[in-house]
Amino acid sequence: xxxxxxxxxxxxxxxxxxxxxxxxxxxxxxxxxxxxxxxxxxxxxxxxxxxxxxxxxxxxxxxxxxxxxxxxxxxxxxxxxxxxxxxxxxxxxxxxxxxxxxxxxxxxxxxxxxxxxxxxxxxxxxxxxxxxxxxxxxxxxxxxxxxxxxxxxxxxxxxxxxxxxxxxxxxxxxxxxxxxxxxxxxxxxxxxxxxxxxxxxxxxxxxxxxx
Numbered sequence: 001x002x003x004x005x006x007x008x009x010x011x012x013x014x015x016x017x018x019x020x021x022x023x024x025x026x027x028x029x030x031x032x033x034x035x036x037x038x039x040x041x042x043x044x045x046x047x048x049x050x051x052x053x054x055x056x057x058x059x060x061x062x063x064x065x066x067x068x069x070x071x072x073x074x075x076x077x078x079x080x081x082x083x084x085x086x087x088x089x090x091x092x093x094x095x096x097x098x099x100x101x102x103x104x105x106x107x108x109x110x111x112x113x114x115x116x117x118x119x120x121x122x123x124x125x126x127x128x129x130x131x132x133x134x135x136x137x138x139x140x141x142x143x144x145x146x147x148x149x150x151x152x153x154x155x156x157x158x159x160x161x162x163x164x165x166x167x168x169x170x171x172x173x174x175x176x177x178x179x180x181x182x183x184x185x186x187x188x189x190x191x192x193x194x195x196x197x198x199x200x201x202x203x204x205x206x207x208x209x210x211x
Contacts, residue, residue, distance in 0.1 A: 002059075002115030003202065004108050006151060007169075007195075008127040008137050008178070009160030014167035014193045015124045016070055018160065019043075021196035028064035030055050032071045032078070050078040052103050056110050065118050065208075066199050073125040073138055075107070076100050080140050100140060101148055108153045118208040120199060125150075127159065127177075135159065135177035151178040156185075156202065160193065167193035 009015050019027065020039045027043050034048040045064055049055060052075065059067050069075075083096055111121045128138035137150045151157050159170040159179045170179045171186040185205045191197070203209050 001113065001117055002111045002119040002121055003156070003206070004111045004154055005120060005122045005198075005202070006137065006154040006157045007122055007124050007160055008135070008157065010127060013160040013162050015160045017167060018169075018193045018195040018198075019068060019070075021194050022066065022199075026064065026066065028058065028062045028067040030058065030067070030069040030072075032069065032074045035071075050075055052107055055107065056114075059111065059119070059121055060114060066120055066122070068122045068124065068195070070124045071126075072123040076104055076140050079103065097140075104139075104150070105148050105153075108150075112153075118203070120202060120208075122195065123154075133176055137178075151180075156181050158198065161190075169193055169198070 007015055007018070017038050019029070019037070020041065022043070024041055024044050028045040029043045029047075031046060031048045032050045045062060047054065047058055055069065055075075079100055080096070083099075084093075108123075111119075115121070126138040127135050129135055136145070139145055139150065157178050157180050159177050161168055161170055168190045169192070170177065170189065171181045171191055172189050173179045182205065185201060
């Protein structure tokens with residue numbers, strides 16, 4: 001059973017920058033948008049793709065224990081933009097939204113049920129705010145929001161924030177976002193924007209480094 005971890009934040013809040021302290025040989029990166037990283041380091045295990053089957057094959061076969069799907073929300077967006085003009089109207093549109101929901105749900109379930117116990121997969125997504133001011137992962141349509149509830153599929157959800165020159169993660173909800181972490185995993189409600197530190201903490205908490 002692998003561990004999926006959700007990270008949400010606005011564009012420019014530091015979701016990709018948080019990868020900076022991983023060594024080049026210890027992280028597998030899925031670059032959905034094929035965009036350069038915001039630092040000089042290049043990870044030797046990197047693929048540029050938005051294809052679900054390709055991603056599943058990589059995270060299943062890689063020997064890396066930490067995997068990041070950067071801009072994972074664009075798996076949904078790209079699939080929608082590539083197909084919405086082809087399906088026409090009526091029930092075909094509904095079927096497309098079902099496909100979007102099924103694909104993303106299946107990827108998360110794949111991580112939880114098919115990977116080795118010591119693999120952690122980080123899903124980086126943009127955040128969105130509803131009419132009530134609640135913050136949650138940004139998707140397309142209401143199927144994933146109302147029927148699936150993406151954040152409900154994760155035990156660990158971190159919100160990436162920036163305040164002037166400071167970037168940090170929020171580990172617990174203030175009542176209006178979906179941040180959450182297991183009891184006593186992190187002592188502080190705000191921690192440094194450092195995914196390597198987060199990865200180490202998760203492994204120590206669950207005893208993943210023990211033989």
